[in-house]
Amino acid sequence: MKNPIAERIADFLKNFPPFQSLAYAELFHIACEIRVFYLEKGKILFQIGDVCHDSFYIVVSGAIGLSVTSDAEETLIDKCDEGDILGLRPFFAKNNYLMTAKAREESIVYAIPLKIFQPFVTANSNVLSFLLESFASNTRNPYDQEHRGKLISENIIYKEQQADIQYFQSIHYSKEPIMASQDAIVKDIAQMMTDNIIGSVIIKNGNLPIGIVTDKDLRSKIATGHFPITTVASKIMTSPVITVPEDLSLAEAQLYMLKYNVDYLCVTEDGSDKSAIRGIISENDLVVAQANNPGVIIKEVKRAQTAKDLKRIREKLTELIASSIQKDIPLSHIMNISGEINTAISRRAIDLAILEMGSPPARFAWLSIGSQGRKEQLLLTDQDSMLVFEDVAQDKYRDVKDYFLKLARRATSTLEKVGYVPSPDGAVASNIIWCKSLTDWIKQYNTWINTPGETTDVISTIFFDYEIAFGESAIEEAITEIIYKNAKTNKLFFDYLGNDALKKPSPLGFFRQFLVEEGGENKDTFDIKSRALTPLIDAGRLLVLSQDIKGVNSTYMRFKQLAVADSRNSELFLNCAEAFLTLSEFRTVEGLKNDSNGQFINLEELSKTDKVKLKNCFIPIKEVQELIKNRFKLTYFS
Known part of the structure; x- marks a missing residue:
């Protein structure tokens, strides 16, 4: 039976992201559940402090203003026009709205139920990426003279006096998670959850996570009668459990929860399910972090229409990176989030x-x-x-x-x-x-x-x-x-990569002096890219390929994973990981200071402490090259 209203809604949605990524049949299914709202000028859709709705919204016609309140003064920070999405907070957190959405003229909006749309988020990476970028949407505040050009967003509590980088802050979590074995009786697990007022229990084998039982599992599998209360945990647990490293940031935690459609993340020693359990992050931990740490989120790219728009966004990212380094935000966090934004810019x-x-x-x-x-x-x-x-x-x-x-x-x-x-x-x-x-x-x-x-x-x-x-x-x-x-067991290939990794020039001379450029425009400077970073990058790539470690792209995480896979050399690999971050920070600071690619360091501008710090990074470079030489039986440099 035809549904002309749903067809009109689907025809509208197909013109705008993220709905462009869905098939028409999927759009029609969504359209059948959409509610239509007419808003007179000045009518409030939701306001600061309201409990999050069960839907998010797309503007069909008119304009919806987004505003924050500071010192009893309402400040307009963004305007949503036809095709713009707003009210995405319920996807990321269950605490109240932090902005007010008000019609600036007669407007029509569609309310899209979260329950209906959620399956398309988890099944379609383009939709997921779009929501992440949209939630990070922010703008310049025209009334803030002190922080003009700073980023603010739907995900923050606005304060005139502060612009901390919430997005990169490490998240606090429970370091004493409740755990049980896979043979534990569900009735006992439910009692543990009740006694400890928690919503999950990690299921372990030894001290390794193999699954998780949540209150959602109890509702959907026990309360419905699918399994008896006397069944064992292994029958109803969600497996595998999503694992993350100990120093996860708020932004990364949000991304993981949305990407995998989960409410809990298991913290392990190295971020994998092959290392010891260290704690658990709940959705409530994210709510608390957002409520107590006002901050900013990176400028979104979804509305960019020209290269000029994207250039302005990238300039803001540069400012954010510089500010993050000044605030001693861990460089691994900065790299992760910067990588996501760079990818978003390419995608746009x-x-x-x-x-x-x-x-x-x-x-x-x-x-x-x-x-x-x-x-x-x-x-x-x-x-x-x-x-x-x-x-x-x-x-x-x-x-x-x-x-x-x-x-x-x-x-x-x-x-x-x-x-x-x-x-x-x-x-x-x-x-x-x-x-x-x-x-x-x-x-x-x-x-x-x-x-x-x-x-x-x-x-x-x-x-x-x-x-x-x-x-x-x-x-x-x-x-x-x-x-x-x-590549597996391909000796010729690894010999080639090994010799390539060993042929990079040494960072130090015979008398432990820095080897600097002898001529050209960079005379007397230290090439930190070729002499220090590239040997670590090449070593990390070679070793993960030879160890059959897939899905790990960054040099830092490659060495962290190698430390787990090869316990005999774990200390060396961890030292390589830390050296890479330190060297990357030297290069980034140099590049930001001189508006360059940071490849060449002026050693005269470094303090004695920094020079020592730099030289200390060269020790693991030499050691990992020796390991490569011995492991792959390389006797010469090509």
Whole structure:
């Protein structure tokens, strides 16, 4: 039976993100449950202090103003027009609204029930990413002279006197979680939860997490009669439990909970389910953190229409990175969040290109490679990327490739205007060599791995550091599968990578003096990228490939995972991880100070303490290179 109202709503939604990422049948299903609200001018949709609604909203017509109140004065900070989404707070937290939404003119809004939309969030990565960026939406406050240009958002409590970076603050959590074995009786677990006034119990094997039982499990599996109260925990637990490292930030905790659609995160020693349990983070911990720590969240990119818009956003990110370092926010947090924003900017550049050109003729994946692929791009450095499109019929191949080359040229041109200059080596998706079908990419990786160095087509190691920025994750997974399948026990490949990792120049001379540039415009400066960071990056990449450790892109986390996988060398790997962060901070500070890529350090400007700190980072570099030399039986430098 036809439903013309739902059809009109679905037709409206399909024109705006994130609904553009959904099939029409899915939109129609959502539209059938949507409520329509007419708001007269001045009518309040929700206000500061209201309990969060069971829906979020999209503006159909008119305009909705978002405002905060400080010292009894209402300040307008943003305006939502046709197609704009607001009221996303219930997705992230259950505490009350921190902004007021009021109609600035006669308006119509659609209320989209969270319960109906949630399945599409967890099933579609584009929708999830969009919601994360939208919730981080913020703007300039035109009335704040002291903090003009600072970022404020729907996720904060506004204070004139303070602009702390809530998004990067480490979150406090319970360090004494209640735990039980997989053989524990559910009735006993329920009693434990009641006695301790908690909503979850971690199920462990030894001291390793294997699952979690929550009040939701009790309601959906026990109260409904699906399982008796006398059943054991292993029958009803949610497994695997989502694990995170100890120093998780509020922003990262929010991202994990939304990404995996969970209310609890298990904290472990190294962030994996293969290390000891350290605590538990609940959704309530996030609520408390947000309520007690007013702050700011990074400028969203979803409304950007031009490269100029994206450039302004990237400039704000630079300001935020500088402020974070000054506040001694852990660099690992700054890298994680900066990486997400850089990816969002790339994604929007691709979005804008698709809007210009029309829908792609085939599925594809845009992969950021190199420093952005490792999510280590704190400064405005080169853009490196590759484009993989699905295999198509031979007679369509040329037209399909032409489309993606034009798309890539538009996107890379936008990113260049933002400030990301193309790779000097031409490693960008707009290069005909690095824009090709999945089969052609598989052939490329096969050549690199099975016959390294035999042709002029030498291995470009940055292509082994990648992160999907846009498109089909299945295509990225296919690339990963072929790399690890071919690399396994491939001595020739690891010999090549090992020698490549060892040939970087030593940071120190014979008398432990810094080796500086002998000529050119950077004469007498220290090349921290080539002499210190690159050896660690190369070592981390080589070792995770040889240990078959998948899904870990950043150098810091690679060494943290290696410390778990190889207990004999765990201290060395942890030292490498910390050295990498320290060196990255030196480079970032240098780049921010001189508006450069931070590669060359003026040693005369460093204090004696900083020079000692820098030299201490070189010890694990030398030790890990010795380990590589011995492990792969390398007797020479190539």
